[in-house]
Every structure is written in C-alpha cells, then in structure tokens.
Amino acid sequence: xxxxxxxxxxxxxxxxxxxxxxxxxxxxxxxxxxxxxxxxxxxxxxxxxxxxxxxxxxxxxxxxxxxxxxxxxxxxxxxxxxxxxxxxxxxxxxxxxxxxxxxxxxxxxxxxxxxxxxxxxxxxxxxxxxxxxxxxxxxxxxxxxxxxxxxxxxxxxxxxxxxxxxxxxxxxxxxxxxxxxxxxxxxxxx
Numbered sequence: 634x635x636x637x638x639x640x641x642x643x644x645x646x647x648x649x650x651x652x653x654x655x656x657x658x659x660x661x662x663x664x665x666x667x668x669x670x671x672x673x674x675x676x677x678x679x680x681x682x683x684x685x686x687x688x689x690x691x692x693x694x695x696x697x698x699x700x701x702x703x704x705x706x707x708x709x710x711x712x713x714x715x716x717x718x719x720x721x722x723x724x725x726x727x728x729x730x731x732x733x734x735x736x737x738x739x740x741x742x743x744x745x746x747x748x749x750x751x752x753x754x755x756x757x758x759x760x761x762x763x764x765x766x767x768x769x770x771x772x773x774x775x776x777x778x779x780x781x782x783x784x785x786x787x788x789x790x791x792x793x794x795x796x797x798x799x800x801x802x803x804x805x806x807x808x809x810x811x812x813x814x815x816x817x818x819x820x821x822x823x
Contacts (some may be wrong), residue, residue: 635710635819636664640717643751645675647715647736647807652682654812661819664707669694669719695722704729710819714773715811718750721773733773734818736811738803740785741769745778755799763790766799768806770814784814 637655641648648666655661665685668675679686693699701724704712714721714735721733737745739754749757758766767787772780786809788802 634659635661636707637661637815637819638664638704638707638709638712639666639715640712641666641668641673641675641715642670642718643673643675643716645673645678645715646804647811648675649678649682650808651713651715651812651815652679652684654816656682658816661710661816664709665703667700667704669717675716691719694719698724701725701728711815713815716751720747720777721775723775726773726775731772734783734815735771735773735778735780736807737769737771737778738766738800738807739769740765740767740787741771741778741782745769747777749778752796752800755796755803758790758799759794759796762792766790766803768803768810770811783818784810786810 639648639651652663655663663684665687666675666679667687667689669689671688676686687703689700705728712729712733739758744754744757765787767785769785770783774780786806788806790799
C-alpha cells in the first residue's frame with residue numbers, strides 16, 4: 634500500500650479531489666492531511682471524507698522535528714503540497730528526496746516565488762496581458778517554485794477574461810491533472 638501525505642493551507646478543493654480520486658484504489662491511500670491553519674477549510678472536508686488530520690504551528694514545523702517525525706512514521710511514497718503556503722524546510726527535502734511535489738497555478742518559471750499564490754498569480758497574469766497561463770506540477774527543492782518540472786498544462790487567456798475567469802480555468806486544469814500525475818508518479822516509482 635502506497636501512502637500519500639497531503640499538506641494544505643486553504644479550502645482544500647485540490648486535497649478533496651486527490652482524496653476522492655484514490656478513494657477506491659486498493660494500492661494507494663491518503664494517510665493524512667496536515668495543515669498549518671486551524672481554520673483551514675480542508676479540515677472540514679477531511680472530517681467529511683474520514684481522512685485523519687493534524688494541525689501544526691510554525692514552531693512544530695520549523696523549530697522541531699515533530700511534523701517531520703509524524704510524516705516519517707507514515708512512510709509516505711509521496712508528500713503532496715495542495716495549496717500549502719509555507720516554505721518546506723531543508724530537513725524535509727533531505728529526508729524525502731524527490732518525494733515532495735507541489736502544484737503551482739502558473740507556467741513556471743513565470744509568476745513563481747514567495748507571495749505568488751492563488752489570486753496574486755492570476756492577477757499578475759491578467760496585469761501582464763498574458764495570452765496563456767496554466768499549471769506546473771513540480772518537485773519541491775529549497776527554493777520556492779524552482780524544483781524540477783514534472784508536468785505543465787496550459788490554457789488560453791482571453792483579453793476579456795477577469796481574474797476570476799483565469800482562476801476558474803486554472804482550477805479546472807488542477808482538478809483534471811493533479812491526481813493523474815500523482816498516480817503516474819506512484820506507479821512509475823514501482
């Protein structure tokens with residue numbers, strides 16, 4: 634049985650999509666969802682979907698091995714960042730090399746880096762009059778949004794698209810592709 638640990642900070646729509654995708658897979662399970670926000674919507678989704686959760690603070694994540702030890706105890710095949718906004722410590726990257734992946738709501742290297750998430754990314758795409766945007770699924774390294782790219786999918790941006798329109802288009806790509814990429818990674822890594 635291959636285990637996935639999901640880290641999320643927000644509403645959890647991508648986390649729920651991943652959980653639902655693997656719900657009936659006998660070989661892959663979501664071991665737990667961890668969040669750094671006790672008010673995150675992902676917690677309610679996990680309760681409904683009967684997935685264990687853990688809420689942690691900055692101290693437990695950056696200044697102790699508590700979160701790292703919890704994750705390691707599950708022996709995950711993959712750690713998936715689904716809207717998780719904190720930078721991953723080097724100790725995690727060292728412990729789980731090429732096992733931590735993230736999804737970014739733009740075509741990296743454009744519109745990546747600290748503070749570039751969600752609405753901020755879509756607004757930047759609109760402000761720069763881009764004709765396309767998309768998603769980037771990538772490995773996590775010690776720098777925000779700079780890990781090796783696993784897959785990119787793009788979508789056209791029309792001059793008439795609002796920031797919300799762009800967000801909806803990107804969200805559709807996330808929902809369609811993120812679970813499949815996770816599945817392919819788990820299958821290809823034996």
